[in-house]
Amino acid sequence: MTTSAPLQTTALPTGSQEDGSIELRQVRKVYGDVTAVDDLDLTVRPGEFVTLLGPSGSGKTTTMMMVAGFEDLTSGMVLINGQPVDRLPPKDRNLGVVFQSYALFPHMSARENVEFALRMRKVRPAERRQRAEEALDRVGLAKMGDRRPRQLSGGQQQRVALARALVFNPSALLLDEPMAALDKRLREQMQEEIKTIQRSLGISVLFVTHDQDEAMSMSDRIVVMRDGKIVQQGAPEDVYAHPVTDWVANFLGDTNLLPCTVMERSDDVAVVDLGELGVGRVRDRGAVGERYAVSIRPEHMAFIPAVRAENSASGRVVSSTNLGATLRHRLRAGGQDLMVRELSAGPRAPRDLDADVCVGWEQDEAQLLVLDS
Ligand SMILES: Nc1ncnc2c1ncn2[C@@H]1O[C@H](COP(=O)(O)OP(=O)(O)OP(=O)(O)O)[C@@H](O)[C@H]1O
Ligand SMILES: [Mg+2]
Known part of the structure; x- marks a missing residue:
């Protein structure tokens, strides 16, 4: 992403209007006697960058997993693009997902890893390849498509994961501590790059971090979570200047x-x-x-x-x-x-x-x- 190539988006054909909004209504997740997420109401507006910030165990990942469709809800409802998604499997929710462990396939090249997201969505091979190249270019890895994950640095692997999340033109991105494994400098660089991509694509992002500086610098809105509940939300400067407790x-x-x-x-x-x-x-x-x-x-x-x-x-x-x-x-x-x-x-x-x-x-x-x- 040191390149200044114009960002191209060739949207996958979709039948619905996709504004990229995410809405959680009274979402609850109970594991045995642990209430991981406690009747959460949360909206990510189109194009908004919203960060969940909270201590370990406060329910951030559980929330993301339910939006992505990897976990069922105990009760409540998730809407994406204004539509309820409870019956949709993860791949049909059209969300780009990057979790802390990049989970790249080790036996596939970077390009094949990115293409995989399109293969799952039945895009034809020629188009797959071209779009994977574009996505790798967008994250500054144009020349590294042939490398396997183990031939890439942590930051580069992270970018492959980001390219894979972006390549199918998702409605929104879910990023759960995507930079936790990176050192400070690389992390700051990736923060700026993710912001640049997000702004240029106008895509909504639901982001999770432990890092307050990261949350302050990247977010339009910070949602502070504790024990599965929202304790405060607002613009970063407001939450910092006017904490409620x-x-x-x-x-x-x-x-x-x-x-x-x-x-x-x-x-x-x-x-x-x-x-x-x-x-x-x-x-x-x-x-x-x-x-x-x-x-x-x-x-x-x-x-x-x-x-x-x-x-x-x-x-x-x-x-x-x-x-x-x-x-x-x-x-x-x-x-x-x-x-x-x-x-x-x-x-x-x-x-x-x-x-x-x-x-x-x-x-x-x-x-x-x-x-x-
Ligand atoms: N599969 C599971 N089975 C039982 N309990 C779980 C499961 N997944 C999460 N929990 C519990 O739910 C609560 C919320 O966990 P979650 O992973 O959402 O927290 P988090 O905010 O992402 O924390 P961290 O910052 O450490 O990643 C914790 O008490 C956790 O132990
Ligand atoms: Mg977590």
Whole structure:
């Protein structure tokens, strides 16, 4: 995909209008006494890139398997292109699927692996070959069609799997941790390439990752899952900036979570008791007397010359590390661990260990979160 060849799509003849939408209605999967997916409602709109993000065991793969047709639903309904698919076998759902293990056939060349998807769909040999070549070209492997999987790197095998998923012009792509086996640089390259392909084809994608940065950079919408349920969904920047609970805040990036009790409220501002850290003021909801956590991202905490009446803390430096582009400082303040992150531009340098410091934050950067950890 370092080539700039125009992307061609020769659609397979289909009888229906395929907008690439995916809809799950009250989808449930129970294995014995484990509810892997718990009455999930989820829609992927045409052309949208939606990422399922959640801890191990939260039901992401099970969800993908039910959409792909590899697992039956315990109850509920899946619609693809607006049509119920419960009676359709996987190959008739017209979804391009890449799972973590690429599952290429070792005895077939890259091209034959890609062609296989067309053979299953009864495309004639001459057309198969041409379309496999086009798909390999699209993923930057034009010259490698004759190689067997073991003669390809992990990243190249991953691209063959992607070419195989794209070659029959699927309505949508299901990608379950497709880059988990790749190192960081290759992974970032593949992320950009998948985005480029997705945008140029205008194809809908349901994606699964463990990697928050990957989810943040690739998705139109992030769906945060926990115990088979959706706990929050929205644009990446919204979920990051406005997590609904302390659990989501913690799961999606580093944050400082300060336990608090709301003392008073006026309009949309709450004054909170932060215990040894004094008093805070947050622009948010919250009920007087109730316990919450104030969340402040490490990049929103800054060193200040002296403590203020509100929204600040004094403490001691526990560690201070230059990470290249940023500095990360860990502090102990009022019986709590805090983290401060700064860009390492200009005169900023690691702080001395045990130095006494003060930090503060802006009211608008503090979020009052429901406790759910
Ligand atoms: N075939 C199965 N039989 C019994 N339990 C299963 C089966 N497949 C999945 N589970 C259980 O269902 C739950 C959800 O599993 P799933 O594979 O969907 O999680 P996941 O979110 O994909 O996790 P990971 O991030 O580790 O891939 C887990 O508790 C898992 O143990
Ligand atoms: Mg999984």
